[in-house]
Amino acid sequence: MTDTKNPGDKTLSVGKTLTLKRPSEQGTVRQSFSHGRSKTVVVEKVKRRVIGPGGETVPAPTPVPPIAAAPSPSAPSARQPERAAPRRPSGSGVVLRTLTDSEKDARAQALAEAQVYEAEERKRAEEEARRRAIRDAEEAREREAAEARQREEEGRRAAEDELRRKSEAESEKRAAPERQESAPQRPAIPTPSARKLEADEEEGRRRGPAIKRPGVRAPVVPAKPEKPKSAGERQRGRLTVTNAHEAGEERSRSIAAYRRRMQRVTGHRNDGPKEKIMREVVIPETITVQELANRMSERAVDVVRLLMKQGQMIKITDVIESDTAQLIAEEMGHTVRRVAESDVEEGLFAKSDDEAVQVARPPVVTIMGHVDHGKTSLLDAIRQTNVVSGEAGGITQHIGAYQVSAPSGDKVTFIDTPGHAAFTAMRARGAKVTDIVILVVAADDGVMPQTVEAIAHAKAAEVPIIVAINKIDKPDAKPERVRTELLQHDIVVESLGGDTIEVEVSAKQKLNLDKLLEMINLQAEILDLKAAVNTAAEGIVIEAKLDKGRGPVATVLIQRGTLHQGDIVVAGSQWGKVRALNSDLGQPVTDAGPSAPVEVLGFGGTPEAGDRVAVVESEARAREITAYRERLRREKQAARSTGARGSLEQMMSQLKTAEGRKEFTLVVKGDVQGSVEAIIGSLEKLGNDEVAARVIHSGVGGITESDISLAEASGAAVIGFNVRANVQARDAADRDGIEIRYYNIIYDLVDDVKQAMSGLLSPERRETFLGNAEILEVFNITKVGKVAGCRVTEGVVQRGSGVRLIRDNVVVHEGKLSTLKRFKDEVREVQAGQECGMAFEGYQDMRAGDVIECYRVEEIQRTL
Numbered sequence: 058m059t060d061t062k063n064p065g066d067k068t069l070s071v072g073k074t075l076t077l078k079r080p081s082e083q084g085t086v087r088q089s090f091s092h093g094r095s096k097t098v099v100v101e102k103v104k105r106r107v108i109g110p111g112g113e114t115v116p117a118p119t120p121v122p123p124i125a126a127a128p129s130p131s132a133p134s135a136r137q138p139e140r141a142a143p144r145r146p147s148g149s150g151v152v153l154r155t156l157t158d159s160e161k162d163a164r165a166q167a168l169a170e171a172q173v174y175e176a177e178e179r180k181r182a183e184e185e186a187r188r189r190a191i192r193d194a195e196e197a198r199e200r201e202a203a204e205a206r207q208r209e210e211e212g213r214r215a216a217e218d219e220l221r222r223k224s225e226a227e228s229e230k231r232a233a234p235e236r237q238e239s240a241p242q243r244p245a246i247p248t249p250s251a252r253k254l255e256a257d258e259e260e261g262r263r264r265g266p267a268i269k270r271p272g273v274r275a276p277v278v279p280a281k282p283e284k285p286k287s288a289g290e291r292q293r294g295r296l297t298v299t300n301a302h303e304a305g306e307e308r309s310r311s312i313a314a315y316r317r318r319m320q321r322v323t324g325h326r327n328d329g330p331k332e333k334i335m336r337e338v339v340i341p342e343t344i345t346v347q348e349l350a351n352r353m354s355e356r357a358v359d360v361v362r363l364l365m366k367q368g369q370m371i372k373i374t375d376v377i378e379s380d381t382a383q384l385i386a387e388e389m390g391h392t393v394r395r396v397a398e399s400d401v402e403e404g405l406f407a408k409s410d411d412e413a414v415q416v417a418r419p420p421v422v423t424i425m426g427h428v429d430h431g432k433t434s435l436l437d438a439i440r441q442t443n444v445v446s447g448e449a450g451g452i453t454q455h456i457g458a459y460q461v462s463a464p465s466g467d468k469v470t471f472i473d474t475p476g477h478a479a480f481t482a483m484r485a486r487g488a489k490v491t492d493i494v495i496l497v498v499a500a501d502d503g504v505m506p507q508t509v510e511a512i513a514h515a516k517a518a519e520v521p522i523i524v525a526i527n528k529i530d531k532p533d534a535k536p537e538r539v540r541t542e543l544l545q546h547d548i549v550v551e552s553l554g555g556d557t558i559e560v561e562v563s564a565k566q567k568l569n570l571d572k573l574l575e576m577i578n579l580q581a582e583i584l585d586l587k588a589a590v591n592t593a594a595e596g597i598v599i600e601a602k603l604d605k606g607r608g609p610v611a612t613v614l615i616q617r618g619t620l621h622q623g624d625i626v627v628a629g630s631q632w633g634k635v636r637a638l639n640s641d642l643g644q645p646v647t648d649a650g651p652s653a654p655v656e657v658l659g660f661g662g663t664p665e666a667g668d669r670v671a672v673v674e675s676e677a678r679a680r681e682i683t684a685y686r687e688r689l690r691r692e693k694q695a696a697r698s699t700g701a702r703g704s705l706e707q708m709m710s711q712l713k714t715a716e717g718r719k720e721f722t723l724v725v726k727g728d729v730q731g732s733v734e735a736i737i738g739s740l741e742k743l744g745n746d747e748v749a750a751r752v753i754h755s756g757v758g759g760i761t762e763s764d765i766s767l768a769e770a771s772g773a774a775v776i777g778f779n780v781r782a783n784v785q786a787r788d789a790a791d792r793d794g795i796e797i798r799y800y801n802i803i804y805d806l807v808d809d810v811k812q813a814m815s816g817l818l819s820p821e822r823r824e825t826f827l828g829n830a831e832i833l834e835v836f837n838i839t840k841v842g843k844v845a846g847c848r849v850t851e852g853v854v855q856r857g858s859g860v861r862l863i864r865d866n867v868v869v870h871e872g873k874l875s876t877l878k879r880f881k882d883e884v885r886e887v888q889a890g891q892e893c894g895m896a897f898e899g900y901q902d903m904r905a906g907d908v909i910e911c912y913r914v915e916e917i918q919r920t921l
């Protein structure tokens with residue numbers, strides 16, 4: 058180091074660079090701490106050679122060369138080569154010889170300083186070595202003491218563990234018999250303090266492993282180590298991630314605890330001393346406040362008060378929605394069972410016949426066939442009466458059901474319907490009324506369209522067919538032709554090897570009628586028709602009307618059970634107590650069994666044909682059911698009238714656009730339901746893609762003021778079939794300009810509607826070519842605009858006709874002429890070869906060379 062002070066000493070300057078790189082070595086040391094912790098650290102050793110106190114060489118931090126004895130004046134010469142020798146062994150003598158005296162002095166001084174320094178260094182090193190020796194000795198002592206402590210600790214821990222195990226085993230042993238024996242029988246600890254101790258012990262056992270027992274030094278195990286820790290964390294007041302996390306845990310725990318506490322509290326309240334009985338309240342889709350209160354066994358005023366609290370001013374008799382009712386019921390602590398309103402009908406029908414006594418019942422027969430093939434005549438012949446002569450027109454208009462006796466004594470029930478319309482209408486309501494279909498085919502006419510339709514309907518209803526080939530008395534009767542024609546429609550009669558029974562009859566001459574009845578009975582036997590007799594009656598309304606003297610009268614066909622006078626009956630949205638029962642012959646009866654048609658008097662209103670009839674146990678039930686059905690009916694009607702308004706609006710726009718399907722709306726009133734159904738059925742068949750008839754309302758009875766208002770609202774026409782309008786309705790019709798048309802023959806009615814509907818068909822457009830004109834020049838005239846100077850090349854050009862502007866065989870504009878002038882005069886038309894001036898309505902872009910085509914459009918009225 059001191060060598061650097063002399064800048065002329067080049068050799069030493071080399072030595073200086075060497076001293077910068079101190080020899081060193083690196084390594085890792087594992088440090089052990091108390092409680093078994095350890096850590097690995099990197100240690101760098103720097104080599105240094107010093108003479109230790111014992112004369113041994115120890116590594117020293119500085120590269121001072123070793124000096125064996127005390128420095129002497131000759132020493133420098135010896136020392137210097139020693140340091141430099143390994144590097145420049147040959148050059149050192151030469152350098153020394155060149156030294157000047159001053160240099161020598163300086164050197165000697167330097168050497169002296171170095172010796173002083175070395176002496177100091179040596180002293181320091183000795184001191185250091187001594188201190189280290191003392192420190193090492195102390196460390197060794199400490200280490201031994203620590204090891205001894207650890208050994209002691211381990212021993213103690215083992216002893217404690219042993220003790221704990223023992224104490225646990227002991228307490229277990231003691232607790233087992235304690236649990237089995239009753240508390241007063243425990244003789245082991247007689248004193249209260251000992252009992253307390255034991256209780257504490259028991260408590261401790263429940264809580265955790267920490268057990269304090271008298272006389273035994275229990276190991277100190279904290280029951281909840283987290284708590285003091287988190288408290289400590291809080292005390293420290295430093296926000297660390299761990300801190301924050303633990304604080305969150307603390308919070309969530311406390312919220313959960315709070316909730317549990319709240320639950321306990323509310324649970325207490327519910328389980329409280331109230332004596333209220335919780336009920337399962339059945340709530341239909343709508344319910345009155347009173348009824349809801351009854352079902353909950355609460356006071357209706359309380360319900361009203363609750364509703365008021367919710368901002369609803371409702372009376373006890375008001376009807377509330379099921380949602381509101383549920384809220385109220387739940388608010389009052391009851392459970393709710395929601396039921397569909399249709400559930401009120403549950404159990405009304407479809408009762409199993411298993412337990413009831415089954416007896417054979419007469420077949421129910423429907424006569425179907427083409428118009429005028431003799432349906433009514435046949436039924437009439439069978440019944441030995443003559444109603445044909447009293448009919449207006451050729452269609453059966455009185456509809457009912459009749460029962461006749463076959464020669465064998467078995468009974469057969471006939472339903473007299475106007476063809477298949479009513480049959481289908483009833484079937485559409487899900488009422489299976491007919492067991493057998495008699496297909497009447499006139500032998501002189503053969504299979505006709507309605508015969509085919511009747512076959513289709515019977516097949517769809519899966520009802521067996523008996524073919525009655527009628528009018529065989531006629532000279533042109535060809536029964537064989539009928540048989541073969543039926544083959545085309547998959548009806549193979551028995552005489553042709555099939556399984557469809559056929560009978561040749563003459564309604565007029567009453568030929569083979571017994572045979573027909575026999576065949577009906579035969580078919581019935583095959584069908585094995587049975588029904589319960591001794592149960593509540595079920596049936597179907599075949600016909601219903603409002604009789605002036607007797608009120609609503611319904612012809613009911615009993616399907617199972619027996620209907621008694623005094624029974625409470627429900628049919629559609631009507632109910633009543635059976636006041637009187639009349640047989641099909643008009644005789645009063647007290648009861649009616651299966652397959653019997655019977656006139657029922659006592660309904661509150663007129664039910665509809667096809668309505669199912671059921672006997673119910675109470676008037677309340679009857680009211681409930683009919684109220685529900687009435688509501689449904691009103692909803693449907695409302696939906697229908699909404700639809701009518703919509704369609705009227707549509708109709709208006711359709712008339713403008715001449716697109717889409719137009720509807721001819723009608724209100725139909727008739728004397729009996731069957732006729733009304735027949736009319737609706739016939740009207741539905743009218744129409745095509747463009748126009749259709751739509752009956753928005755129909756019913757039995759006279760035309761009333763409400764019918765007129767409905768017709769007026771919907772833009773409908775009113776039709777009365779065998780009924781008349783009352784005075785009020787007539788006045789209303791006059792006032793509102795509604796036309797009422799009366800009919801007593803269905804065909805006239807249908808024809809008239811057809812005519813009227815034809816008027817609604819959009820007229821056909823027919824275009825006629827008039828002529829062509831060529832534009833020679835286009836003039837721009839102020840205030841008028843562009844006018845084309847043309848020559849008519851073909852035909853004639855007329856003012857007001859349609860024109861097309863054609864450029865290079867492409868129609869560029871289609872419109873109307875605004876001006877047609879010959880010289881300065883407006884003219885109606887210009888003939889071929891003449892020149893004229895033409896201008897278009899709202900179009901200016903015509904050019905010389907364009908062709909103007911003139912045409913006329915004719916509208917031709919179409920019919921259905």
Ligand SMILES: Nc1nc2c(ncn2[C@@H]2O[C@H](COP(=O)(O)OP(=O)(O)OP(=O)(O)O)[C@@H](O)[C@H]2O)c(=O)[nH]1
Nearest residue numbers: 428429430431432433434451452453528563564565
């Ligand atoms: N010669 C002859 N004429 C018959 C016979 N049966 C019915 N007619 C006649 O045929 C016509 C039509 O008879 P209806 O019984 O009204 O026929 P329908 O099928 O009931 O007719 P609609 O009720 O209009 O569908 C009547 O003039 C009867 O007199 C028959 O067996 N022989």
